[in-house]
Amino acid sequence: MLCRCRSLSFAFVLALLALIFSISGCGDEEEGVSVQDGLESLKAGDHEDAKGIFEDVIENESDIDILVEAYVGLGWAGGKMLNRQESIASFENALSMKPQDADALAGVAVAYLADGQYDQAIDRANQALAVKSDYSFEPAGITARDLHIVLAESYYYKGDFDKVEEQLNILDPTRPPLDPTKPEYPAELLKELERITGG
Secondary structure, rough: OOOHHHHHHHHHHHHHHHHHHHHHHHHHHHHOHHHHHHHHHHHOOHHHHHHHHHHHHHHHOHHHHHHHHHHHHHHHHHHOOHHEEEHHHHHHHHHHHOOOOOOHHHHHHHHHHHOOOHHHHHHHHHHHHHHHHOOHHHHHHHEEEEEEHHHHHHHHHOHHHHHHHHHHHHHHOOOOOOOOOOOOHHHHHHHHHHHOOOO
């Protein structure tokens, strides 16, 4: 009889331990870092901390949507730290999982412009605007207006001045037209671009 009581007690203790470990396991998951934590660090300007958080999420997460968000955050953190190639790779990783993700498209458009890859910047910026014409990503402070600036600058560096004019007219519909026949037209267009974009 005594042996039976001990075996019942042992079974009870095992069940209790299993319950405790399962509860503490859930607690650990809740205390782990999240994409939102990384975005908060990004907004606060702590880009190194944000990078570490996004990398931790990527290492421990399997949900595709969360991974895409983490790669987007990592792309912005890398861009803010002037790691252009890492930034591009992170955004493109997000796009490999979710090709029409507006945040990844917008982010990589900015990164491609910074890296001097103007055709890619134009392609990705146009895709982002096609997905969401009123685009906005508050943690990085980027909007549809910034994507039109990406387009205007990329077209300028490619020498496609007609397309620059189109983008400037979107950015400032009230601007007076420039005369493209004048020899100083490219310099005037650049000044207009700088005036409108604040560059």
